[in-house]
Amino acid sequence: MGTHATTQAANAHLTTPTRLTGAEIVWATLYGEGVTDVFGYPGGAILPVYDALRKFPIHHTLVRHEQGAAHMADGYARASGKVGVAMATSGPGATNLVTGIATAMLDSIPIVCITGNVSSKVLGTDAFQEVDITGITLPVTKHNFLVSRPEDIAPAIRHAFQIARSARPGPVLVDITKDAQQGTAIFDFAAAAPPPHRPHPMRRVEVSALDQAAELIRNAQRPVILAGHGVIESGAGEQLLSLAERAQIPVALTLLGLGGFPASHSLNIGMMGMHGESWVNHAIQDADLLIACGMRFDDRVTGATATYALKAKKIHIEVDPSEINKNIKVDVALVGDLAQVLDQLLPRVATRNGAAWLKTIEASKGAVAVHDIKNLPDSGHLYAAHVMHDLWHITGGDAIIVTDVGQHQMWEAQYFHHERPRTLITSGGLGTMGFGLPAAIGAKTACPDKEVWVIAGDGGFQMTAAELATIVQEGLKVNIAIVNNGYLGMVRQWQEFFYERNYEATPLVSPDFVKLADAHGLPGRTVRTRTELDQAVAVARAAKGAFLLNIHVEKEDAVYPMIPAGNALHEMIRRPGKKPLDKPAGNK
Amino acid sequence: MLHTFIAYVDDKPGVLTRVASLFRRLNINITSLTVGRSERDGLSRMTIVCEASAEAGHRIRASLFKLENVVDVDDIAQAPNVTRELALIKVAVTKELRSQIFELVEVFRARIVDLTAESLMIEMTGVESKIEGLIEILRASDCCILELCRSGKMTMRRSHHVSSVVRAMSVPANESEEPRPVDEDAPALPQ
Numbered sequence: 001m002g003t004h005a006t007t008q009a010a011n012a013h014l015t016t017p018t019r020l021t022g023a024e025i026v027w028a029t030l031y032g033e034g035v036t037d038v039f040g041y042p043g044g045a046i047l048p049v050y051d052a053l054r055k056f057p058i059h060h061t062l063v064r065h066e067q068g069a070a071h072m073a074d075g076y077a078r079a080s081g082k083v084g085v086a087m088a089t090s091g092p093g094a095t096n097l098v099t100g101i102a103t104a105m106l107d108s109i110p111i112v113c114i115t116g117n118v119s120s121k122v123l124g125t126d127a128f129q130e131v132d133i134t135g136i137t138l139p140v141t142k143h144n145f146l147v148s149r150p151e152d153i154a155p156a157i158r159h160a161f162q163i164a165r166s167a168r169p170g171p172v173l174v175d176i177t178k179d180a181q182q183g184t185a186i187f188d189f190a191a192a193a194p195p196p197h198r199p200h201p202m203r204r205v206e207v208s209a210l211d212q213a214a215e216l217i218r219n220a221q222r223p224v225i226l227a228g229h230g231v232i233e234s235g236a237g238e239q240l241l242s243l244a245e246r247a248q249i250p251v252a253l254t255l256l257g258l259g260g261f262p263a264s265h266s267l268n269i270g271m272m273g274m275h276g277e278s279w280v281n282h283a284i285q286d287a288d289l290l291i292a293c294g295m296r297f298d299d300r301v302t303g304a305t306a307t308y309a310l311k312a313k314k315i316h317i318e319v320d321p322s323e324i325n326k327n328i329k330v331d332v333a334l335v336g337d338l339a340q341v342l343d344q345l346l347p348r349v350a351t352r353n354g355a356a357w358l359k360t361i362e363a364s365k366g367a368v369a370v371h372d373i374k375n376l377p378d379s380g381h382l383y384a385a386h387v388m389h390d391l392w393h394i395t396g397g398d399a400i401i402v403t404d405v406g407q408h409q410m411w412e413a414q415y416f417h418h419e420r421p422r423t424l425i426t427s428g429g430l431g432t433m434g435f436g437l438p439a440a441i442g443a444k445t446a447c448p449d450k451e452v453w454v455i456a457g458d459g460g461f462q463m464t465a466a467e468l469a470t471i472v473q474e475g476l477k478v479n480i481a482i483v484n485n486g487y488l489g490m491v492r493q494w495q496e497f498f499y500e501r502n503y504e505a506t507p508l509v510s511p512d513f514v515k516l517a518d519a520h521g522l523p524g525r526t527v528r529t530r531t532e533l534d535q536a537v538a539v540a541r542a543a544k545g546a547f548l549l550n551i552h553v554e555k556e557d558a559v560y561p562m563i564p565a566g567n568a569l570h571e572m573i574r575r576p577g578k579k580p581l582d583k584p585a586g587n588k
Numbered sequence: 589m590l591h592t593f594i595a596y597v598d599d600k601p602g603v604l605t606r607v608a609s610l611f612r613r614l615n616i617n618i619t620s621l622t623v624g625r626s627e628r629d630g631l632s633r634m635t636i637v638c639e640a641s642a643e644a645g646h647r648i649r650a651s652l653f654k655l656e657n658v659v660d661v662d663d664i665a666q667a668p669n670v671t672r673e674l675a676l677i678k679v680a681v682t683k684e685l686r687s688q689i690f691e692l693v694e695v696f697r698a699r700i701v702d703l704t705a706e707s708l709m710i711e712m713t714g715v716e717s718k719i720e721g722l723i724e725i726l727r728a729s730d731c732c733i734l735e736l737c738r739s740g741k742m743t744m745r746r747s748h749h750v751s752s753v754v755r756a757m758s759v760p761a762n763e764s765e766e767p768r769p770v771d772e773d774a775p776a777l778p779q
């Protein structure tokens with residue numbers, strides 16, 4: 001790949017219509033769409049496409065399981081803001097993608113998946129390795145295409161890219177029959193351009209609504225901005241900062257919004273929702289105005305909707321009209337791209353003094369900080385919170401952190417402070433265990449110059465651990481921190497709180513992860529104390545290639561605070577009364 | 589409450605599945621659904637009737653719009669409209685009963701479209717209640733309904749309502765991302 005000759009040829013195809021095979025058209029179109037990397041796994045029904053790859057300057061990463069390919073495309077997209085691409089063969093290859101596609105769907109991540117299928121003549125006959133993948137993925141894609149003629153390939157792929165990245169992004173699948181790959185057609189990149197993006201007629205911002213929103217902001221005494229993933233997807237960070245600073249409004253973030261507003265900013269009050277800090281959720285419950293920016297009032301952030309922020313008027317700025325009034329009834333809906341809407345709203349917003357309300361929120365933090373585990377003296381126990389805090393501290397908060405799903409994910413969100421967008425990559429909507437390692441491979445591929453860490457639980461890591469070999473084959477420097485608590489920790493926590501500590505199916509035997517790394521030719525270290533952690537992180541960062549840390553932490557620790565599912569936002573389980581310190585040990 | 593949506597959709601394979609799948613996902617039963625060609629080339633027109641809460645209308649319409657193959661959606665709600673259904677009814681009749689059926693058909697302004705020694709077929713167009721009325725009387729009579737086929741509802745707004753599809757189509761491509769002017773006819777977003 002990447003030779004001068006292939007680049008020249010691929011460029012020529014884009015400007016001069018040429019007769020190509022369907023397989024060549026796949027790559028030529030991807031190249032034209034700016035694709036440099038594809039994650040995939042071959043098989044009979046996609047072999048013609050693989051055979052044509054050598055003619056194009058596109059890098060292919062061989063994964064170990066197609067779920068990994070979809071997660072890598074997803075991690076690539078989240079890290080770079082570009083469309084990620086995954087490829088698989090028909091039947092089992094295609095079905096293996098599904099979890100990854102659903103993960104991207106629930107978090108609105110633009111990926112395009114290309115699958116091969118059996119020849120069009122035998123479609124629908126239960127031919128070898130035939131599945132109806134467009135049928136299967138219909139509810140978990142923004143759209144999908146079944147292509148059975150070579151001339152339809154370029155328009156379908158180009159349309160797929162447009163759909164994937166337009167408005168609210170999401171995954172699109174293009175299923176291409178083998179005969180379409182083998183046949184030929186004139187490849188005319190320009191002529192294959194998709195029809196202009198059809199705007200959703202319900203996506204509109206009325207002047208009266210903008211005025212109404214500005215009026216609500218002007219009159220609010222206790223406003224809170226709720227910032228979600230849309231801030232990052234829309235690139236609205238600057239506008240959000242202007243709004244918050246001009247009107248002195250505190251900002252609470254969703255899990256996927258982390259990084260959308262600088263953690264160190266004095267107006268950032270922290271993460272909201274099920275594992276959000278108490279003062280954040282209390283501020284929302286006490287607010288008289290909520291300005292929801294690119295978030296969807298997910299049940300993980302509202303708790304019981306019947307008791308959610310009852311005193312607050314609500315402004316909802318959201319690109320997807322079907323989200324308006326879906327979970328929470330709002331007073332003003334501004335339906336459009338967040339950055340554009342904020343650009344329209346900002347001139348109407350005057351400076352405001354928010355000191356009193358900010359002081360109230362600050363006061364409501366009370367003694368919470370001294371109960372915080374990171375402020376407790378080193379008792380010889382290593383808590384996951386320490387791990388996150390120290391990782392943040394040592395990396396200077398600059399790294400891209402990719403988490404898996406579970407307790408460690410929530411601790412990361414609480415203790416790693418993200419200053420910039422796209423520095424936290426995590427599966428929020430679907431909560432897909434096994435996401436971390438492959439998504440980190442995608443992120444590192446997209447941003448080779450960035451420091452990339454995977455933080456995974458001992459459970460989730462084992463779901464996609466096979467991708468260690470992909471890291472080796474690709475020579476990627478991905479640092480791996482396994483937060484090893486010997487349990488499917490988050491489920492154990494639910495059993496502890498809600499199922500009388502009946503730890504059914506949550507104790508977990510794991511391989512020696514350092515030996516596992518070693519078997520792949522990767523160095524690693526086991527860590528049991530906080531002192532060891534410091535050194536191990538330094539060694540891992542300094543290592544030339546990937547490095548694995550197997551970090552043994554407290555086994556039966558729980559994530560606090562926690563709002564039990566279905567409770568009101570202010571009804572949370574607080575941190576148990578560990579003896580508060582006279583003075584906090586301070587941030588190291 | 590009963591919702592009626594008019595959807596213009598691409599006339600392509602799989603589009604009906606996408607629309608139906610959306611209702612399935614929302615766990616909403618489709619009461620009736622009719623599809624056929626529309627006044628626009630390449631677009632089919634659907635009338636979808638379903639039972640859902642009053643607030644669900646906005647969400648269903650917004651979700652339908654999100655489907656790539658759906659070009660326009662109108663929520664008829666309480667707007668003045670003409671709604672019709674077509675029914676074909678085959679009844680077994682003896683010679684003696686025939687004249688009685690003929691009379692009924694006359695009263696209901698239906699038509700006999702097929703006649704054999706032992707059966708006849710009635711075609712009837714009208715509002716749902718009228719069709720149900722005829723069926724009820726037939727059931728109560730001495731003749732036996734052999735087959736019953738109903739088209740489901742077809743709905744069209746009354747008067748000079750300009751379907752928003754026409755305007756959607758007339759928006760020049762380069763303006764398509766611009767915020768659109770207030771649309772008087774479309775149900776407004778709750779503000």
Ligand SMILES: Cc1ncc(C[n+]2csc(CCOP(=O)(O)OP(=O)(O)O)c2C)c(N)n1
Pocket residue numbers: 404405406407408409431432433434456457458459460461483485487488489490491
């Ligand atoms: C694919 C998948 N299966 C099951 C779950 C349910 N689940 C959520 S968190 C969790 C435990 C995760 O355990 P581990 O990876 O060890 O992380 P920890 O919570 O201990 O940090 C499970 C089983 C899930 N989210 N995803």
Ligand SMILES: [Mg+2]
Pocket residue numbers: 406457458459483484485486487488489
């Ligand atoms: Mg664990």
